[in-house]
Amino acid sequence: MGTQTQVADYSEIVQRTFSDRKRTNILKKAEQSTIVFLLPKVPKFISPNLLTLIGTLGSGLVFLAFVLGTYTTNWYLLLGIIGLAINWLGDSLDGRLAYYRNIPRRWYGFALDIISDWIGIILTGFGYYIYAKNGTQIIAFAFVAFYGWSIIISQLRYKITNEYSIDSGFVGPTELRFIVALILILEVLFHGSITYLAGFITVLLFIINTIDTLKLLKLGDLKDKNQN
Template sequence: MSEQKINKKLFQDRKRTNILSNPEQKFISYLVPRIPEWITSDGLTGIGFFGSLMILASFLLAEYVSIYFLLLAVLGFFIQWFGDSLDGRIAYYRNKSRKWYGFALDIVMDWVSTVFIGLGYVFYTTGDFKYLGFTLVSLYGWAMIISQLRYRITDQYTIDAGLLGPTEIRVIICLVLILEVIVPGSINYSVLLICIALFFINIGDTKKLLAVGDLKDKEEKAAKLQKESNQEQP
């Protein structure tokens, strides 16, 4: 099967708008046929979860051993991306997809991973900056809720907020961690900026979601009135 056909098959169920979507999809299309048969989609989910544990461990080691252990989180984010991005795609490729099982598992693991990252930051940082860990997790949770509501209203699943998606967020956080190793203390201000950006992105996405919901309400009401009108006609 050609790479173009593989790419079309793997991503037909979702719309991507993030900056790195094209190279990311090409890379995933390259990797999927090369994953050994003994590695299942659930196995890949487990690999992604292991990456999340590495991220949490890196914060703890950076706090109690050496700041350079923050670089372990960069590897953890790659492993997390690998498992999270390929688990559903491998199921589609092998014609073993379980739509609602996979959807539910994906959401739960994304939330657990986000909590781990926020918890790791809370362990690592000091003073009032610890509240930013809670804020970051809450804002990401808000974004997840928007994504699920959008899916419920439009029946189209998208995990991106405009040009930013989970992959871009991972890259940004990795850059923040590398900067923290070079300039200790910078992570607090970087996380603050991320929280501010996520807040305004969520506000904009919420407004768009409400507009879509209002439009669907009007369409359903018009369809109901039309149906009632047709039934009343002799």
């Protein structure tokens, strides 16, 4: 009986806290389970807005890691992994905490989330721009531009389908953080590898965005036909 109650409580929390968006990323179940585990443990004085700020500060730490890695030793890049973890904590828990506490501000939170995500990507991209050498800074610019493209796609998809999703198939922001963390580790172990790995991820992001754009246009065309 106790186990059944716990399962029911877990399902109710998941339904309430994740009701505003559709997730398809490969780490969805593990991520949701972690969030549900953490939500009751968030101190009362920590608000969703404070968590958003904490997440942005995490991106600032990634930026600092690149700066320190540029002017001191690249071992400081490992500091960026901590920054990514902090960013995930703030970015993943802020809106979920609002729904968990039954104080959601749907459109305010939606706007704040997009803005904070964009600031975080700019900080990460600018940090890599400072770290990059020999003309490879263009990769940092392309990464920020293509990530911005993916954000635009998610907003347009929301407008057309009325279903909010921040993932591109099996890949979402959480998976991207893991990939960036792996790139930082490999750069510390094999100096110079970041240029090739970041270039590969940027090209992959371009391909994903292109595919998502074509799907989006088909959805828009279908909606136009249904409305005529």
